[in-house]
Amino acid sequence: MHAVIMAGGAGTRFWPLSRRHRPKQLLCLFGDKPMVTETVDRFDGLVSKDEMVVVTSENLGDVIAEAVAGLPAANILREPEGRNTAPCIGMAAVFVREKLGRTDEVLAVFPADHYIRDTATFRRLVSQAAEEAKKGAIVTLGIEPTKPETGFGYIHHGAFDAEGVASVDKFVEKPNRETAMRYLADGNYLWNAGIFFFTVQTILDEMRRQLPTLAGQLEEMAELFRRGGDQAELAAIFERVESISIDYGIMERAREVRVLSANFGWSDVGAWDALPDVAETDEAGNVTMGDVVAIDCTDSILMGHDKRVLAAVGLRNIVVVDTEDALLVAPRDRVQEVRAIVESLRHREGKII
């Protein structure tokens, strides 16, 4: 099995801690390691470092490489331009095929910036899903929904068999609130966390069938990998690659998809307000980091900067994130609006966004 870690994201939802040059997967939101490092380390004992492929963007390549220092440099694939998940996964698939000279290797595809609490369960499920994938199906791990979330896609599935595997009927896109509530009540819907298992053969077959243009471009990349071509050549191919997600491009019409219910304490850690669900909180429900003096604060997120003391009094559900050159203060239920802030700062000089 090879693990394929997708680490090309460039979101702004953790601004001001996250920046163009330091997106979420590079942040140490809990513990002392960047999320991409935690994601890689989670595979310890399952796959060796040689069997790990990290796909990221060209401009993040060096910092990502530093964050996953145990990996061979060749296993860090740098996309010249972000083209969503289908080209990303396709490139990793042909890379592994060319490296091994065979197509029966299982790929375990994971986003680099998700939280998984229970590593033991994670490993058990990854092993089971990999075994299942060897049989030729696409296998996904679905997350049992705990609320009518409108921010995720859903997986509609049939009955689970004795091994806890079910057939996927349908991948459905982000629902509205009403539909999400129906999914939650139905009991046969899981959240799509973007975690997939398949053999190189299976995914490339699906790509040839559903995304033939991309499949052709992937063969150009394979040729480039074989002869050790450079980034400029890769860029020349990417220029022609269409941006498309694996969900829309492959999953929604894939031949055979099976799903395992993943109960390993998952969170996509979508924004600041998600932090108390996954990071350590004090007895008043606060997440604090850095040099913080908090008096009578509850359910707040207080991220201090190491050069400054953050003094907080009487805060309820407030997010404070202090950095060298930018400071954010907002109620927890308004943190989605950092996008508007980042937008309004776009004209500025420097790395403030």
Add this chain to the structure above:
Amino acid sequence: MHAVIMAGGAGTRFWPLSRRHRPKQLLCLFGDKPMVTETVDRFDGLVSKDEMVVVTSENLGDVIAEAVAGLPAANILREPEGRNTAPCIGMAAVFVREKLGRTDEVLAVFPADHYIRDTATFRRLVSQAAEEAKKGAIVTLGIEPTKPETGFGYIHHGAFDAEGVASVDKFVEKPNRETAMRYLADGNYLWNAGIFFFTVQTILDEMRRQLPTLAGQLEEMAELFRRGGDQAELAAIFERVESISIDYGIMERAREVRVLSANFGWSDVGAWDALPDVAETDEAGNVTMGDVVAIDCTDSILMGHDKRVLAAVGLRNIVVVDTEDALLVAPRDRVQEVRAIVESLRHREGKII
């Protein structure tokens, strides 16, 4: 007339902007001048710079001198130790007496860290109070109360005459809330703002009568001023001086005190929450300073640091004060508790408090 500006205060209520080495009177809380500078400038046209005496502490002496750069250096009196207002005013009185060689000069005593909106009214009242003080009484300016404030002393007075002057019956100390509400309803109480007018003769007579030990020590200071003694000699006198306020030591039992009602838009700017009453606010009631991006914030105080953008979303009645090495976030009605923060930081190295 000589103006005597009391600029020795060392409060912590504007932390983290105010520090031991930069107390409130040195802050630019509105406009671009420190409050002590605004206080001095307010006397422009009433008294010359030669006729202004600023009393401050030894450790603030140089920064205060810089802030009131137009004054003769000799007019900055540096108390070796803070001994409250009676010794401060007494020292200024003997200083002026020795400088002029006479005792009929009127002293106009003002705190350095108060806000006065209406300078024209201020000047009219100062002129009138000075004329009144020439007759021999102690004259004070009282502020018409707008709420049952428990943080100020009150002045109980009789009926105002045709000139708007009344006899003071009694200075009363800070009341509890119930008493403050009674004072407010009564209509014959004004806030004591620590603003006094008297001749050198009058105040020194009162000191000899009510605070004879201090009066004797003031004569030692006078002797020192005459022969140009140094700070070490002044310190030797101050070591023996008792700490006592002008209100408690003189005013409460003074022979004759008269009061004018001062309607010039006064505020003692007691803490962060007072700022919107005196500083410019935007249409949503926010006071902002520095590099601030505020989205849907109301009635908040957003003091950014010049090296950082302060991004605020959805804040209601929140105070954010950012500085080089400390950041405060608190609801407006909790800012009094910065004292607790400062207390908890007292053990730290450096100038953080």
